[in-house]
Structures are given as structure tokens and as C-alpha cells.
Amino acid sequence: MSASSPLGVALLIVSTTAAKDPSTDASGTLLKDVIEQEGGSRWQLVDTKIVPDDVVQIQRQIMLWADMTVPGGINLILTTGGTGFAVADNTPEAVSALLHKQAPGIVHGMLSASLSVTPFAMMSRPVAGVRNKSVIITLPGSPKGAKENLQAVLKTLPHACLQAAGQDSRSLHAGGVKKLEADAGISSSEGSAGHSHSHGGGHGCGHSHSHEHGHGHSHGGGHGHGALVRHTTSSANPMSNDPTLGPSRRNRESPYPMLAVDEALAQIKEHTPAPEVVTTKVNRDLPGAVLAEDVKAKANVPAFRASIVDGYAVVVPKDGNMKGVLPVVSVSHAAPGEAKELKEGEIARITTGAPLPAGATSVIMVEDTILKTMTDDGKEEKEVEILADNVQEGENIREVGSDIQSDALILRQGEQISAVGGEIGLLAAVGVGEVQTYRRPVVGVLSTGDEIVEHDRPGDLRLGEVRDTNRITLMAAARDWGFEVIDLGIAADQSGSLEETLRSALRQVDLVITTGGVSMGELDLLKPTIERSLGGTIHFGRVAMKPGKPTTFATVPVKDNAGARMRKVVFSLPGNPASALVTFHLFVLPALQQMCGATPAGLTEVPVALAHDFALDRRRPEYHRAVVTVGQDGTLLASSTGGQRSSKGEKIQALLMGGVRSE
Numbered sequence: 001m002s003a004s005s006p007l008g009v010a011l012l013i014v015s016t017t018a019a020k021d022p023s024t025d026a027s028g029t030l031l032k033d034v035i036e037q038e039g040g041s042r043w044q045l046v047d048t049k050i051v052p053d054d055v056v057q058i059q060r061q062i063m064l065w066a067d068m069t070v071p072g073g074i075n076l077i078l079t080t081g082g083t084g085f086a087v088a089d090n091t092p093e094a095v096s097a098l099l100h101k102q103a104p105g106i107v108h109g110m111l112s113a114s115l116s117v118t119p120f121a122m123m124s125r126p127v128a129g130v131r132n133k134s135v136i137i138t139l140p141g142s143p144k145g146a147k148e149n150l151q152a153v154l155k156t157l158p159h160a161c162l163q164a165a166g167q168d169s170r171s172l173h174a175g176g177v178k179k180l181e182a183d184a185g186i187s188s189s190e191g192s193a194g195h196s197h198s199h200g201g202g203h204g205c206g207h208s209h210s211h212e213h214g215h216g217h218s219h220g221g222g223h224g225h226g227a228l229v230r231h232t233t234s235s236a237n238p239m240s241n242d243p244t245l246g247p248s249r250r251n252r253e254s255p256y257p258m259l260a261v262d263e264a265l266a267q268i269k270e271h272t273p274a275p276e277v278v279t280t281k282v283n284r285d286l287p288g289a290v291l292a293e294d295v296k297a298k299a300n301v302p303a304f305r306a307s308i309v310d311g312y313a314v315v316v317p318k319d320g321n322m323k324g325v326l327p328v329v330s331v332s333h334a335a336p337g338e339a340k341e342l343k344e345g346e347i348a349r350i351t352t353g354a355p356l357p358a359g360a361t362s363v364i365m366v367e368d369t370i371l372k373t374m375t376d377d378g379k380e381e382k383e384v385e386i387l388a389d390n391v392q393e394g395e396n397i398r399e400v401g402s403d404i405q406s407d408a409l410i411l412r413q414g415e416q417i418s419a420v421g422g423e424i425g426l427l428a429a430v431g432v433g434e435v436q437t438y439r440r441p442v443v444g445v446l447s448t449g450d451e452i453v454e455h456d457r458p459g460d461l462r463l464g465e466v467r468d469t470n471r472i473t474l475m476a477a478a479r480d481w482g483f484e485v486i487d488l489g490i491a492a493d494q495s496g497s498l499e500e501t502l503r504s505a506l507r508q509v510d511l512v513i514t515t516g517g518v519s520m521g522e523l524d525l526l527k528p529t530i531e532r533s534l535g536g537t538i539h540f541g542r543v544a545m546k547p548g549k550p551t552t553f554a555t556v557p558v559k560d561n562a563g564a565r566m567r568k569v570v571f572s573l574p575g576n577p578a579s580a581l582v583t584f585h586l587f588v589l590p591a592l593q594q595m596c597g598a599t600p601a602g603l604t605e606v607p608v609a610l611a612h613d614f615a616l617d618r619r620r621p622e623y624h625r626a627v628v629t630v631g632q633d634g635t636l637l638a639s640s641t642g643g644q645r646s647s648k649g650e651k652i653q654a655l656l657m658g659g660v661r662s663e
């Protein structure tokens with residue numbers, strides 16, 4: 001840009017009234033006149049927009065102007081309105097959240113000029129600064145105030161705008177401050193403390209002249225002392241880097257607030273979708289499912305009077321004395337079919353679990369009998385001597401429904417069917433073939449990074465290549481926790497392909513886990529892709545913990561198969577293998593458990609004794625990996641797995657949380 005070509009100005013009128021009826025706006029035309037008539041033909045008004053007093057709309061319009069990457073974009077953005085103390089006055093807050101650099105000098109200039117007119121100038125709360133290559137200034141809404149404020153600073157602004165746009169500051173400053181003032185048409189009152197700043201004196205207001213490094217070097221972001229303004233948490237306002245702006249414009253410190261682990265877990269709980277109820281067959285795939293209903297027995301167990309022992313069914317006489325030799329009149333095996341009715345003085349051979357013949361009142365164990373006579377062919381028992389007296393009715397018999405009564409409550413809603421606890425057998429026994437369960441989410445696992453290669457790719461690694469360990473590890477972990485897993489492969493560090501991969505993943509799965517690409521590098525594209533390309537909301541992008549600081553949790557709007565709007569969950573975990581596995585267990589697992597109705601969500605906590613001193617991080621809660629063994633007295637003993645570098649993949653048996661707990 002040459003110093004003489006006109007500078008582009010955009011004017012944003014912030015007024016709920018004017019947004020409804022533009023004819024009510026008076027400031028817009030007035031400011032246009034000031035720019036054109038008093039701006040020394042340095043300016044060209046290229047756009048004017050009106051928005052209501054709404055933070056999101058103000059920010060959206062300013063970003064559209066300030067984030068434009070076309071050459072000769074907008075050099076100066078002026079807003080008018082919304083700078084007072086009224087409830088609806090939000091403009092300074094909306095703007096300051098967008099500033100990459102603050103310009104308190106401009107604010108001072110405006111305020112001191114209008115304070116000399118009226119003390120009520122105090123009622124204006126202007127902000128000024130730089131976003132990308134645009135200077136932004138908030139003017140008050142009253143036409144008079146807006147005009148005075150603009151007049152107070154307008155002449156100095158070409159200089160600021162040219163610097164912000166990247167013009168070489170040596171040439172800009174070549175003639176010293178006198179020349180600057182003369183060029184700007186300003187005469188300073190020499191020596192008056194109120195106004196004249198010595199530009200050459202190194203006072204640190206943004207004009208340090210000692211640039212030994214390359215001439216013609218762009219100054220836009222290079223001063224290094226412009227305080228980075230932390231962005232607000234407004235979800236409609238992406239905080240992530242705009243990848244199109246390149247590495248020099250990325251945030252140099254994460255703009256995401258650092259959440260405590262508990263706060264992060266609360267966000268996960270709040271934004272993870274509620275479980276969905278489905279009908280599920282009772283079969284060997286059921287373990288892991290959580291019941292969405294109370295389950296009642298559909299039938300009695302046993303369904304018929306059955307013998308508990310191998311022996312002889314008898315009809316007990318009144319006195320209970322069964323002693324004597326009795327004829328074996330029938331046989332009841334554990335098989336379907338009716339046995340002939342039994343009369344007093346007769347016995348029937350019976351096997352364990354077989355139905356009692358009608359009329360039988362008790363079963364004598366085979367151990368309490370002696371075989372007396374056999375049939376002629378010697379193959380069958382004819383008479384058996386019973387050795388028992390004082391026999392009671394009902395001995396060795398399981399009555400109908402004595403194990404489980406029909407209609408009895410056998411399992412409760414919220415219970416998780418295990419593979420080892422016999423729940424499946426219980427359901428099968430009482431004739432329940434289907435149950436209502438919470439649908440278990442399908443998990444997709446994606447690795448990201450240009451350097452990541454399949455772990456089993458034949459041949460040696462080339463310089464810079466890294467074997468993908470996260471995907472296989474997380475897929476195995478999620479599978480082991482009972483979730484269906486889909487392999488989403490490896491995505492390159494390119495916004496376009498990452499966006500496509502995530503879009504197709506969100507069609508197939510309920511929850512996406514990505515690893516890598518959430519650090520501070522310019523190729524760390526997960527956050528920008530989620531926010532800017534997929535329209536997702538990042539609920540947190542930083543957690544106070546070690547390892548796992550950049551762990552990111554987002555929800556993304558999608559349409560389900562029926563076309564209804566819903567949100568799906570994306571966890572973007574750090575790329576380092578230890579970080580990925582720790583954060584999977586701490587954050588992803590509770591979300592998966594919530595989605596499938598399991599409570600309580602998360603890993604079970606158990607107290608352990610430390611086998612040795614643990615050197616823990618004092619600044620961030622540390623999740624120190626440890627191996628837990630059972631000590632001699634039965635207590636659990638934790639020993640460190642050793643060096644805790646997050647890139648180190650090690651065997652994690654237990655996560656010890658350190659630094660936040662003193663007991």
C-alpha cells in the first residue's frame with residue numbers, strides 16, 4: 001500500500017432503533033461528512049452497516065471487515081453508539097474482545113477532547129485498538145459526541161492505519177514527529193504537557209524506532225508489546241485461529257479459558273446428549289448395556305414342581321415313616337412329559353430337576369435307599385427299600401416359583417448388565433427375551449497429523465514420521481469399555497480434508513475422538529475446523545491438568561437420519577500418547593457412560609497407599625500414572641510408572657491424581 005492511496009473506512013452504526021428504521025440515524029451522515037471534509041482526502045468510506053445493540057451482531061460485522069484477507073481491505077472501522085452506561089450499551093465490550101492490540105492513547109485523545117467540552121464525556125466508555133490490519137474505534141452514539149471524538153483523533157489516524165497495515169515504520173518516521181504532525185496537518189503546542197509526546201524518546205507507546213532487523217519488514221504484529229486481549233467466552237464468536245491468516249496471525253497464547261478438571265467434567269455432563277432408549281435382544285451381546293426399564297419375571301422358576309436330588313418320589317404317609325420295601329412304578333427323568341400319578345405305597349425313580357409325578361409329596365435321596373429286586377432281564381429296578389423315617393412333605397422339592405415368582409422385580413432401571421454376574425442367565429430363566437436399554441454410542445477414532453503413519457506400515461520411518469499409536473490404543477480402550485468403535489483413519493493437517501473427514505464421521509458415529517492438532521502450532525487445526533467450518537461450539541479448549549492441557553470438548557450441530565437437528569460430541573485430545581490415554585479415561589469415558597445411561601460416570605476411585613514419594617507438579621493437578629499392586633495386608637500400593645513425559649507411551653494401570661489432594 002502506498003502512503004498516498006486512500007485508506008478504507010467502514011462505519012458501523014450500532015443502534016437497535018436505527019436497525020429497524022435507518023432514517024432515524026443521524027450520526028452516520030454526520031460522520032461521513034467529517035471523514036470526507038476534514039480527512040484531507042486520505043479516506044474513502046467503503047461500507048456502512050447498521051446493527052442492533054447486540055454483541056454477536058456487532059462482532060460478526062467487525063470480523064467480516066477486519067478479517068478480510070484481500071489487499072487494500074478496511075483500514076479503519078468506526079462504530080457509533082452503544083458506548084454509554086445503559087443496559088443495552090455493549091459496543092465497547094463487543095469490540096474489546098476482538099482487539100489484538102489496545103490503543104489507549106486514542107481513547108485518551110478522544111476523552112480529553114470531549115471532556116474539555118463537557119464533563120458528561122465521562123459517560124462514554126470508548127475503546128480503540130487493532131484487529132489484524134484494521135484500526136477500530138468506538139465513537140459515542142450522540143451525533144455531536146461522535147463528531148467531536150472523531151475530529152479529535154482523525155488526523156493522526158492515517159499514521160496508525162498505515163502502521164497497522166504493515167507499512168515500514170522507518171520510512172513513516174523518517175522526518176521525525178514534526179514532519180508527522182505537518183503531514184497530518186496538526187500543530188503541537190511545544191512544551192505543553194497535555195499533548196506533545198516525544199516520538200523519539202522511546203516511551204513505549206508503540207513507536208520504538210530501533211528496528212535493526214530487516215528493512216521493509218511488516219510491522220503489523222511485530223511490535224511484540226501489544227498486550228494480547230483475551231477473548232470472551234461468547235460461543236457465537238470463534239476464539240480459534242483463522243487458519244487463512246497464517247502463522248504470524250495465530251494466537252500466541254491460548255484464548256480459551258483454563259478450566260479446572262471439575263469444571264470441565266461439569267461442561268461434559270451438561271452438553272453430552274441424554275441417552276436414547278432402544279429395544280435389545282437378550283443375547284451374549286447384551287453385557288455392558290444399561291437397562292432403561294425395571295424388568296419383571298415373566299414366569300415362575302421353576303415352572304413345575306421339581307426334584308432337587310436323584311432319588312425316589314414318594315407319597316408320605318401320615319406318620320412320616322417311609323421305611324419298607326416299595327415297588328418302583330414309574331420313572332421321571334428331567335425331560336418334558338407327564339409321569340403317571342403316584343399312590344401311597346408306590347415310588348417313582350426321579351432325577352435331579354425332573355418334574356414330580358402327580359400325587360408325589362416328597363423325594364427320598366438315592367443314598368437313603370437299597371436296591372432290593374430287579375426285573376427279569378436285570379435292566380430295571382423292581383423294588384427298592386427306603387431307609388428313611390420321619391419324612392416331611394415337601395422334602396427335596398423345589399416348588400413352583402420358589403426360586404423366582406412370576407412378576408417379581410428382577411433387575412432395575414439403571415443397572416448395567418455384566419458378563420460375569422449372571423444377569424443374562426436371570427433374564428433368560430424368567431422368559432425375558434428383549435429388554436429396553438440405553439443405546440450404546442458408536443465411537444469414531446481419528447488420528448491427525450501429517451507426520452503420522454500407520455503403525456504397521458512396512459519399512460523404517462522416514463525423518464519426521466511418527467507411528468500412529470493413539471488410534472489403536474483408544475479404539476482398544478473404547479472397545480474394552482463396551483462401545484462399538486469405528487476406525488476413522490489418519491487425517492492430514494489440512495483444513496479442507498479435516499473438515500470433510502469430520503463431516504463424514506459425524507454422519508456415522510455418535511461421538512468423535514480425535515488426537516493431535518490441538519496445541520498452539522499453526523497446523524493445529526482442530527479448534528478452527530470445529531468452530532469455523534463445522535459451526536460447532538467449543539465448550540472448553542484448555543484444562544488445568546498435566547498431562548492433557550489442550551484437551552478440547554465441543555458439540556457440533558448435525559441432522560439425524562430423520563432430518564431433526566441435534567448435536568454430536570467431539571473430543572479433541574492432545575496428540576501425545578500418554579496425554580491422549582489419560583484424557584480419554586478422564587473426560588471421554590464419562591461422556592460415553594452418560595450417553596449409555598451408566599452411573600456413576602467415570603472411573604471408579606479407590607484410595608491407595610503410595611509406595612514411595614511422588615514428585616508432583618505444584619501448579620497444575622497432575623495425573624501421575626502408577627502401577628497398583630496389592631500389598632501384604634491387602635492395601636493397594638501405587639508405584640510410579642517412572643518419567644511422566646506425555647510423549648511416553650506406558651502401561652497405565654491407575655491414574656493417580658496428584659497436586660490437588662493432600663490426604
Ligand code: AMP
Pocket residue numbers: 447448449451452466467468469470471515516517518519521524574575576577647
Ligand atoms: P500435536 O498435538 O498434533 O501437536 O501432537 C503432539 C505430539 O504428539 C507430536 O509429537 C505428535 O507427533 C504426537 N502425536 C500426534 N498424534 C499421534 C498419534 N496418533 N500417535 C503417536 N503420536 C502422535
Ligand code: MG
Pocket residue numbers: 448449450493516517523575
Ligand atoms: Mg499435529
